[in-house]
Structures are given as C-alpha cells and as structure tokens.
Amino acid sequence: MQPTDISNPEYFHKVVDCQYACPAHTPVPEYIRLIAAGRYTEAYMVNWESNVFPGVLGRTCDRPCEPACRRGRVDEEPVAICRLKRVAADNKGDVRAWMPEIPQVKNGKKIALVGGGPASLTVARDLAPLGYEIHLFDEQIAGGGMMRSQIPSFRLPDAVLDEEVNYILDMGIHAHFKTYVSSLRELLDKDYDAIFVGTGAPRGRDLDIPGREAGKANIHIGIEWLASVAFEHTHAIGKKVIVLGGGNTAMDCCRTSRRLGGESVKVVVRSPFAEMKASPWEKEDAMHEDIPILDNHVPKEFVVEGGRLIGMRFEKVIAVYDESGKRSLVPTGDPLEFIEADDVLIAIGQENSFPWIERDLGLEFDKWGMPVVSRATFQSTNAKVFFGGDAAFGPQNVITAVAHGHHAAVSIDLYCEGKDVHDRPSPRTNLVSQKMGIHEWIYDSQVVNDDRYKVPQAEKQVTLKDRKLEVELGFDFKTGFKEAQRCLNCDVQTVFHTSRCIECDACADICPTDCITFTENGEEDDLRTRLNAPANNLEQSLYVSDSLPQTRRVMIKDEDVCLHCGLCAERCPTAAWDMQKFLYSMSKSSQVCGVLQL
DSSP states (O other), rough: OOOOOTTTTHHHHHHHHHHHHHHHHHHHHHHHHHHTTHHHHHHHHHHHHHHHHHHHHHHHHHHHHHHHHHHHHSSSSOOOOOHHHHHHHHHOOOOOOGGGOOOSSSOOEEEEEESOOOHHHHHHHHGGGOOOOOEEEESSSSSHHHHHHTSSSTTTTTTHHHHHHHHHHTTEEEEESSSSOHHHHHHTTTOEEEEEEOOOOOOEOOOHHHHHTTTTGGEEHHHHHHHHHHHOOOOOOOOOOEEEEHHHHHHHHHHHHHTOOEEEEEEOOOGGEEEOOSSHHHHHHHHEEEEEEOOOOEEEEEEEEEEEEEEEEEEEEEEEETTTOEEEEEOOOOOEEEEEEEEEEESSSSEOOTSSSSSSSOOOOOOOOOBBBBBBTOOOOHHHHHHHHHHHHOOHHHHHHHHHHHHHHHHHHHHHOOOOTTTTOOEEEEEEEEEESOOOOOOOOOOOOOOOOOOOOOOOHHTTOOOTOSSBBOOOHHHHHHHTTTOOOTTTEEOOOOOOOOOHHHHHHHHHTOOEEEEEEOOOOHOOOOOOOOOOOSSEEEEEEEOOOTTEEEEEETTTTTOOOHHHHHHOOOEEEEEEEEEEEOSSSOOOOOOOGG
C-alpha cells in the first residue's frame, strides 16, 4: 500500500466517524469536550456554526451520527450525541454577542426564499452576513416550516423553536409570513438575483381503498392533521384511533392522539416491526405511552355503517425474502381482522407538490414530478433557481435540510458573483498538537467504562394530559458531564512520524485494541488479514507509514477500532507518535462565527 496522505483533509475527517456521518458535518467531539468543561455557550456556538438549530436538533434529530459512533463498536451503546447537543442549548448564556454582524450597507443582490423551513433558514443565515438582501416567503404564521407544523410540542417546545428561528430572522431578513407563493414565474419576473425553493414535502400520501370516500369525515392525512393541531385548529380526536404507517410521523400522530382524547390508540403497519422506518427511540416512546404497534397488517377496507366510520379491516401477512434480499408480503390466509376506530390517521409517507411552478420556465422535472436538481450544486436546470431540503430530493430530515442549505448558499453566492458554481471552496481544517508536556495532553484522554446514561422523562400520567408539556427532561449538569466523558475524542488523531521511529514496537504492545502492527507491506486485502487484529471494516481506512529505515517494514494502524487514548504516544520513547486535534468545518458561503478558532 502507498503511504497515507494525512494532508488530505478528507482522511482524518473520515476517521471522526460521528462528524463524517452528520450531513452538516458538526464537529461532535469538539463540542462534547466543551460540555465536559462546562463551556456551554462555546459548545452551543460550535453546533450553531454547522447545524444552525442546536436546541431543535438536540431534541428531534434523526441522529445519523450515533450509529457511526466509535463507542458503539467498542462498547454496547454509542455516546448520546444528540442529547448532549441539548445540554449545550439548555445551559448556554447569551449567544447574540457571538453571532456575526450583518452589514448595514448591502451588496446589491436580492435573494428570494420560498418556504420558511430549515433549508431556507440556513441559506438566510449563511448569506445575510455577506450583505445579501433576503426575502423569505411562507404561508405559515411564523418561521420553522415542518419543524413547527409537524413536530409536536411535547417533543419540541415552541419557545425553543422560536428562539432559534428568530436568531436568523433578526439578521435583517425580510419575512413575509401568511404569504403563499402561487407562481414561480411571478418571482422570476421580479428583481431577485436568485431564488431558493425550500418548500418541503407538503403533501401526505393518501390510501385509496374501499370506504375511503364514505368515511372521509373521520379519516385524516397525518401531516395535515399534525399541522392542524399545531396551529390550534384541532383540539380533540375520537376515543378509538388507528394510525396507519411505520415512520416517525406515525409515531407523532399516535402520541398526539393520546393527548387529545384517544384512549385506545393503535399503530398498524404493513412491514415487520424491525423494518419500520421509525427511529427505535420513537417506537420505544410510543409503546411507553401504552400504544401497541401491530405489524404485518395490510389495510384492505375502511368500514362505514350508517354513514359513520366504525373501523378498518386488515389482511395479515408475513415477510418473505428472496435470494437477493427483496421482501414480499405474503398473505397468511387468515380471515381479515377488524379493528374498531372512531378516527383514522394516514401516515404512510409524504410527497412533493409543486402546483405553483409553471412548466415552461426551463425548469425540468423527472418522471416522479421532482425537479431535476444537481446534487453537487443544488441548482436546477433554470440557473437562477436552487432547491434544498425535502423539495430537492424528497422527504428526509432536519439535519439533511440544513446541509442542503449550506451547499445551496455556496452556489447562490458563486452564481451571484458570476463564478462557476462547481468551483466549490475547500473545507476549513487544522491539525494541532495536544502536547502539554513530553507525554501529557491538553485533552482528557482517559477512556471511561460507563454505560450510556438514560435521559429522564416527565411522569407519563402528567404528560398525557398536556400536549405541550415536554416529555424529555434532558440531562442535568452531572449526568451531562458523565455522558460527555464517554466520548473517545476521535478528532484527536494519532499522527506518526516515520523518521523518529526506532521500531521498538512498544506502541503495538501497549495498544488496548491491537490496532497497531509493524509488518511487511503488501496489498490492502492481504494486509488486513495479517495484522495483530484483523481489520474487517472495509469502510474505514488503514493508516500506512513510509518504509521504516531499519527493517523496511511499515506501521499499519486500523483506524476503525483505535480508541484515541494516547497510550501509544505516551509509551513511545522517541515521540514518533503525537496526538493532534483535527478540526474540520464544511465549506460555507461565509464563516458565520469564529468559535472554531478557539
């Protein structure tokens, strides 16, 4: 193998598994160390630089970082990264002084944002410090998009959402709420230099089976029903409720139903329980609130008697898989099962809807009715129009929408400057030694053995009576510190200096995971099988040194299981190893705060 090029910023970025997995590439270990040090404001701003909504995401994120967490590979549970984000948000001080100054004199460019959700707000946050005049249009009464209309208050309090949305709107954004954009042509005819579409996936999928029309008074589309509840149009539901669907929207629907009068609420899903799209913790919370989940049930009919919905019939199925792993749902042959219901909520997916975009504007759509958008630049086939969030590639989540917003803001800035939108700025990185002595480090390198700490919840008997009462209480100071200490500091890299190595192999002897090997070089497939511990995760790289001067061997380190404990560097008699902190900030249109230079 060729020696590893550690000057390539993407090499060590990939080693920081949590940050690499985060769509917005939030520097997770950096803010967790700040939490452990009690520096909550700085921890919040490290988050805000990348993910824009730390308080929101600390409660509602889909947590792509946690399955990637190295702790989950060497322990049973990953670090509670998401809930530690909330620790920073709940305990921060006044952060406005840390935020960027907005130029009073604008740069002469105007941008229109259609939709007030996380993607549009991120674009606004990134472009406002550059002097752009930004106009945001949304039909809701306030900003936030699906964060306001589809995430229940018992998961995301209005005060938390309002605070973080207003940080952005207070940057001089011209917000036009209660304003529905009915024509893209009309916007294009105005004096906007670019238009960003972040309208989400506003239409819930329906279910066309017998009885749908007859029972329509008591059959509701899930996301529309959640919005109706959020905006105080709906205050009650029947005592017996069926929720159709297995995603997070279905979990929000069933838990909201319990708080609005549903005494017998059931989730019914076609797929096996293990294959539901809902996050595991969302399913756990629903079942904790006495909501059964009936899997392998295919809806066949809404049952209406005397003009009133009385329930549904379902066909029982089993999942059968072919050699390629493709699933088929095969009927068991049992009689259809009848389940009583006063109301049914359909939460089986969402679709994009663009009735306001004319089809003669040079903006192409694919066969599914989605705009043709570049995944690199987020520019449509009409060079002036950009997309992001669910409106770009279909329903995903808040953190992905934020990432889209960052990328789109870069493109919009380049486009407005007359530059090539494909000429992307490089990420900002640094690599700094953590030496405090010969074998001592600035960071706390000790690996603790604590199990993951559970986030406490308010009493169920209390929360089920108030849909606005937050269920999760968050970590207190002490527990937040202990959970933060479980982080393995994966951004503090083991940097090897070949010229200093005397090949004593002491580092390999002391390594607790046997991830360091000195051996003859070879092809990667061969090397992975003859290390001190086989390197079976092909997704993570091997760190390969130059040939060592004495024996011509090479040092091979399996990045997959390294604990970043620093024992190799502490044991090395010649300082051939060093622990160096690697900070990576994804490219943005502007550096909105200087906290990453701390």
